[in-house]
Amino acid sequence: MLTWGTLGLLEVTRDGRRATPTAPKTRQVLALLLARRNTLVPIPVIVAELWDHNPPRSATATVQTYVYQLRKLLQSDTDTAAESGPLVTGATGYVLRVGPGEYDAQEFERLSAEARAAFDAGDERTTADLLDSALARWGGPPFADVTQGPVLQAHALRLEELHMHALELRIAAGLRLGRHRELVGELKELACAYPMHEWFQGGLIIALERSGRRSEALQVYQRLRDLLREELGLDPSSGLQQLRQHVISDRVSAADLDLLPG
Template sequence: MLQFNVLGPLAIKRDGREIAVPRGPKVRQLLSLLVLHPGTVVSHESLVDELWSKEPPKTALSTLRTHVYHLRKILREESGGTALPGLLHTWSAGYVLRAAPDQVDAETFRRFAREGEALLNAGELEEGARVLARALDLWSGGVLTDVMCGPVLTQYVQHLEEVHMRVLQQRIGAEMQLGHHGHLAAELKSLVTRHPLNEWLHGQLITALYRSGRRGDALQAYQKLRGILQEELGLDPSRALQHMQRVILSGVDGETIAMIQNGTQRSSSTLSRLPQAG
């Protein structure tokens, strides 16, 4: 059975062994868009928009058919001639990749994300965090890192990355409630380096450090955030984080910090969507 991966470089696996994917940039775009809609017809209009944006050539549809022909040929050759003849099916309105959702890593990720969130909502924090971790483990980098994305794919990539961040925050929040502060501190240090404007992650790092008995490191983490926000956006940390700093300076217990952290904070979705320098 073929497995299609988009949560990282574009990849196709057959019985666990990676096979070659198309080299042509437009054929890769075509395959990626089909993979993101397993079992669903992708219209000619969407495919043309993805491949040529708003300026398609007069021969767009015939060129699209040529790309589909090459894609079929590659899938047949790389699967040892055993790929199902109808794997890539032609409809009057477009094309459909006849793959089950569990053959696509992005669909499996979404399923685990839904299951994990439902467990958290039911109060099953440990099992919910475990399922969310399984969802996150499917990622091997950014979405389609080796594919030249047009306007349609770009929207799907952005959506998946937003869902990834939400799942990551849900998992971290659950583990914080479970008291895994020391374990999370190292991970959060790496995350704030990759997402320097995500204030929620910074707040979790400060909390994890303080509740691990690392008061000085927590204050340094706050000052680092303050410097980033001042330099990049001309802003101060949110009032909740400023209050957290004052509480840490006063030496109040970690439970009070947790209460502040669960209070009103500037949403990560606000800052993380702003353009980052560099």
């Protein structure tokens, strides 16, 4: 069985043994095929990903060599025919066949979608459990050790956005479950890492206030307002301003999550 990992370092295992290619261009081809898994990737798309606007004259032949190397690496001992492994040659390109449960990014998206449905149905505990499992698959930025052309960059950015949304949703579920004290530390780290991300700042304000730390909550708002004015010439969103008033008047609740942008 093959497993594919891209949420962090590129990792491929075959029957429990590491089968990750080491050559940079070969790794890049594999990452592209994973991003477009179970779909034909035309050779010109691969060439553009590898060399952008300056491909060598031998680009097509070189891609064929990379695919040959990948096919040898990925085939198991029982794959006797050239096309019996996961990498298949089509009329104009190549398809990487990836089955259910094999690819970490695909599993992350599946679990995140199930969590969103659970949250919309009012089941915060299931939401939190599903997202704990989904987020545990992350070991760092997608394709962290792979050179990224335009397709991989776009795919990685999309996964990063999904990761941020999953973090927000898990924290929202936790706050609705009354886990504000448990979440303060994580929210402080996120607020420090993303100082102008209003959702994380707002989540921290709510968690602090509901933990009896009102002065700290107001300090978070003040820092955000000062930073936004200095960097962008803007004030916090109207929802954040309303949240501040709720802190001052001691009226903060989990419902204030609806005030946060995003």
